[in-house]
Amino acid sequence: MSANDLLTGKVVFYSPGGWSFRSNDALKINIKDIEKFQRIIEEDEKRCIIVSPEFVELDESGHIKTLRDKIRNSGVTIEI
Amino acid sequence: MIILEKQTEKKNLYQRISQDEFSVNKIKTSSMLSLNQFMEAEKRIKSKNLKVGIFLNSDQSLDCLKDKLELFSIIQINFKSFKDGRPFTMAKELRKLHLYNGEVRASGHILPDQFVFLLRCGFDNVEIDGKEKKEWIELYNMDEGLYYQP
Amino acid sequence: MYKYSEKDKKIIAGRVKQFRNQVQRRLNGKISEEEFKPLRLMNGLYLQLHAYMLRVAIPYGELSSRQLRKLAEIADKYDRGYGHFTTRQNIQFNWPKLPDVPDILEELSKVEMHAIQTSGNCIRNISADHLAGLTNDEVEDPRPWCEIIRKWSTFHPEFSFLPRKFKIAITGCENDRAAILVHDIGLKLIKKGSRIGFQVFVGGGQGRTPYIAKKINDFLLKKDLLNYLEAILTTYNQLGRRDNIYKARIKILVNQLGVEKFKELVDESFKKLSDKKLELNETTIQKIFKFFELPNIKHCNEKISISSNQKFNNWIKQNTIPHKILGNSIVLISLKSENRPPGDANSMQMYKLANIADKFSFGEIRVTHEQNLVLPHVKNSEIYEVWNELDKLELATPNIDLITDTICCPGMDYCALATARSIPISQQISNFFKDYGDQKKMGNIKIKISGCINACGHHHVGNIGILGLDRNGKEFYQITLGGSSKQDASIGQIVGPSFSSENLIIAIKKILQTYQKNKSSDKDDFMTVFRRIGIEEFKKNLYDNTGKTN
Numbered sequence: 001m002s003a004n005d006l007l008t009g010k011v012v013f014y015s016p017g018g019w020s021f022r023s024n025d026a027l028k029i030n031i032k033d034i035e036k037f038q039r040i041i042e043e044d045e046k047r048c049i050i051v052s053p054e055f056v057e058l059d060e061s062g063h064i065k066t067l068r069d070k071i072r073n074s075g076v077t078i079e080i
Numbered sequence: 081m082i083i084l085e086k087q088t089e090k091k092n093l094y095q096r097i098s099q100d101e102f103s104v105n106k107i108k109t110s111s112m113l114s115l116n117q118f119m120e121a122e123k124r125i126k127s128k129n130l131k132v133g134i135f136l137n138s139d140q141s142l143d144c145l146k147d148k149l150e151l152f153s154i155i156q157i158n159f160k161s162f163k164d165g166r167p168f169t170m171a172k173e174l175r176k177l178h179l180y181n182g183e184v185r186a187s188g189h190i191l192p193d194q195f196v197f198l199l200r201c202g203f204d205n206v207e208i209d210g211k212e213k214k215e216w217i218e219l220y221n222m223d224e225g226l227y228y229q230p
Numbered sequence: 231m232y233k234y235s236e237k238d239k240k241i242i243a244g245r246v247k248q249f250r251n252q253v254q255r256r257l258n259g260k261i262s263e264e265e266f267k268p269l270r271l272m273n274g275l276y277l278q279l280h281a282y283m284l285r286v287a288i289p290y291g292e293l294s295s296r297q298l299r300k301l302a303e304i305a306d307k308y309d310r311g312y313g314h315f316t317t318r319q320n321i322q323f324n325w326p327k328l329p330d331v332p333d334i335l336e337e338l339s340k341v342e343m344h345a346i347q348t349s350g351n352c353i354r355n356i357s358a359d360h361l362a363g364l365t366n367d368e369v370e371d372p373r374p375w376c377e378i379i380r381k382w383s384t385f386h387p388e389f390s391f392l393p394r395k396f397k398i399a400i401t402g403c404e405n406d407r408a409a410i411l412v413h414d415i416g417l418k419l420i421k422k423g424s425r426i427g428f429q430v431f432v433g434g435g436q437g438r439t440p441y442i443a444k445k446i447n448d449f450l451l452k453k454d455l456l457n458y459l460e461a462i463l464t465t466y467n468q469l470g471r472r473d474n475i476y477k478a479r480i481k482i483l484v485n486q487l488g489v490e491k492f493k494e495l496v497d498e499s500f501k502k503l504s505d506k507k508l509e510l511n512e513t514t515i516q517k518i519f520k521f522f523e524l525p526n527i528k529h530c531n532e533k534i535s536i537s538s539n540q541k542f543n544n545w546i547k548q549n550t551i552p553h554k555i556l557g558n559s560i561v562l563i564s565l566k567s568e569n570r571p572p573g574d575a576n577s578m579q580m581y582k583l584a585n586i587a588d589k590f591s592f593g594e595i596r597v598t599h600e601q602n603l604v605l606p607h608v609k610n611s612e613i614y615e616v617w618n619e620l621d622k623l624e625l626a627t628p629n630i631d632l633i634t635d636t637i638c639c640p641g642m643d644y645c646a647l648a649t650a651r652s653i654p655i656s657q658q659i660s661n662f663f664k665d666y667g668d669q670k671k672m673g674n675i676k677i678k679i680s681g682c683i684n685a686c687g688h689h690h691v692g693n694i695g696i697l698g699l700d701r702n703g704k705e706f707y708q709i710t711l712g713g714s715s716k717q718d719a720s721i722g723q724i725v726g727p728s729f730s731s732e733n734l735i736i737a738i739k740k741i742l743q744t745y746q747k748n749k750s751s752d753k754d755d756f757m758t759v760f761r762r763i764g765i766e767e768f769k770k771n772l773y774d775n776t777g778k779t780n
């Protein structure tokens with residue numbers, strides 16, 4: 001489960017200790033439990049912590065599935 | 081809900097009528113009718129020489145009413161979403177094209193940031209939640225009256 | 231250059247204050263993201279993939295050295311030391327923090343800049359020919375007209391919540407460098423007898439359904455410009471679709487109604503609603519024109535002398551154009567060097583370029599819609615020195631209008647809407663065609679790359695257009711050929727199945743081979759050949775003997 005930090009716009013991941021800038025901390029969520037987490041998201045949007053939440057799809061071995069999410073996680077792929 | 085005209089709260093003189101309670105005979109000058117209700121009651125309004133209010137949604141066109149505007153003491157245009165900018169043009173046309181000089185009111189999903197735009201397009205006042213009054217007045221006062229448009 | 235009046239200053243300052251209030255309300259939860267979004271967008275603030283992005287307006291592409299220095303300063307202080315020049319003559323900062331944005335806007339206002347209406351469903355920054363006022367083939371300078379429209383459209387009470395964004399571009403000459411035919415409204419200044427007026431085109435655009443704009447007025451009097459624009463916008467605001475954002479642009483309306491019907495509605499609104507107060511009188515027009523007079527440039531016979539330095543000679547040939555005042559040149563600065571994302575400039579380059587502009591070009595810089603910069607007035611006698619300075623900054627790549635002068639959107643590296651990356655593709659192309667001689671052989675050719683169907687990289691009107699797609703989680707690229715954004719504007723045609731990123735370069739190579747083979751003289755550029763032989767010939771060579779290309 002990830003989103004952008006309201007203040008900086010940085011990508012954050014939901015971890016056992018709350019929202020974290022590190023994807024390593026991220027909580028892996030089973031599709032079945034999505035609804036429960038949806039509620040957390042709504043709460044934290046209201047509390048002005050995050051914006052633009054979305055779930056990150058993982059493959060069977062627990063790696064990030066889509067290129068978009070990979071780039072969200074690791075940053076721009078070009079030298080700047 | 082309150083009516084705010086610039087910085088002043090105003091009394092609302094009009095009541096909407098729910099479809100259940102609606103009957104052509106009950107219409108008074110203080111009635112605020114939907115488009116359908118108006119069509120039903122048009123004959124009686126004319127014969128009794130009444131002036132009523134009409135309530136339009138932002139996606140309803142003024143076109144079918146343009147020759148009947150003298151029957152309305154107030155036209156309320158209800159924003160379905162603040163992003164739907166049609167009422168700004170509707171208000172302008174009411175004033176500039178149809179030379180309507182009754183009251184024009186905005187309601188529905190509108191933001192205080194739109195207040196001055198609304199007034200400048202020809203709205204007289206807005207219907208808003210009383211809790212938001214302070215914010216609306218604050219944003220109204222922030223306007224310094226400097227514009228590029230006439 | 232245009233200078234703010236007291237009124238301009240107050241309006242901009244008022245806006246900064248208002249936005250500060252809006253950010254405050256957002257941060258303390260008084261407004262939701264849904265409500266804040268259109269407000270921040272009206273101030274150029276987006277939320278991208280990794281961060282916010284602030285788009286700052288550069289009206290009609292004109293910058294002073296002082297403004298450029300401020301942009302450099304902002305890049306250093308609030309961002310990561312660089313900025314990105316866009317296809318609409320704006321600059322984007324990719325990493326600002328939300329609470330800092332009101333401060334950034336305040337700093338910008340000190341140098342007469344702002345981010346107003348650089349996004350959102352309103353009338354956007356007006357763009358113009360980047361060579362406005364500099365060439366002899368011009369009917370009239372379009373910049374004063376942009377300024378007149380900028381004022382009228384800023385915080386327009388009626389047109390701030392349109393069905394969709396609205397873009398206007400103006401050109402003052404037949405040779406269209408402002409891509410007016412792919413804008414919602416395109417204006418062309420023309421001469422009829424001794425009078426000057428506008429041809430008005432409407433309903434051009436790119437995105438998922440590209441259209442070339444259609445003419446709805448053959449000669450609009452100058453005095454009626456604003457009333458006529460108002461009539462177009464009134465018609466659009468009322469009738470444009472709001473139920474489907476993909477069908478909300480004016481191009482869809484114009485095509486659904488038919489251009490004749492649309493014109494009729496506009497003419498009617500114009501007749502009935504024209505406001506005397508919006509009529510432009512000669513004095514007002516002249517007052518604005520005064521701001522755009524040429525600086526005191528000396529006329530002389532000095533020519534550029536050939537040097538023993540081949541690099542310099544190439545650059546002169548490729549990146550300079552004679553100025554209308556003899557003895558001077560217009561210098562085009564390529565932001566498409568080999569290793570940087572197209573359109574990016576770092577703060578050091580911006581600072582130094584500001585100094586160069588002060589020393590050699592009356593403190594003026596321009597931004598082109600092809601994501602390059604311009605030093606508008608350089609003396610021929612000083613041009614070697616200018617080249618030398620630019621070269622040190624890696625700003626002297628001699629590739630204007632050549633194959634590596636690509637147009638490219640940010641793509642999936644930054645953009646939340648992207649389906650594929652676009653910057654790495656342009657870098658592949660730059661790397662592959664490094665050599666100036668090789669590029670020269672390909673002649674003038676425009677490659678335009680978009681990272682999704684929204685077409686910010688203008689791929690529909692690229693001679694070669696590249697569109698990034700997502701196919702089962704893999705990046706694929708569709709190629710279109712034959713697009714153009716010039717006065718002979720056309721939408722590119724799809725060649726066939728798309729290519730993986732590895733095969734894309736091979737495909738481009740094959741396309742270029744077809745072009746080379748079919749050239750009948752050295753003067754034939756890509757578009758000439760394409761228009762002569764058609765797409766089939768290209769298709770045949772592209773897919774036939776390769777078996778599987780993708």
Ligand code: SF4
Binds near residue numbers: 641
């Ligand atoms: S074309 Fe698509 S990917 Fe590129 S900037 Fe526009 S929206 Fe983003």
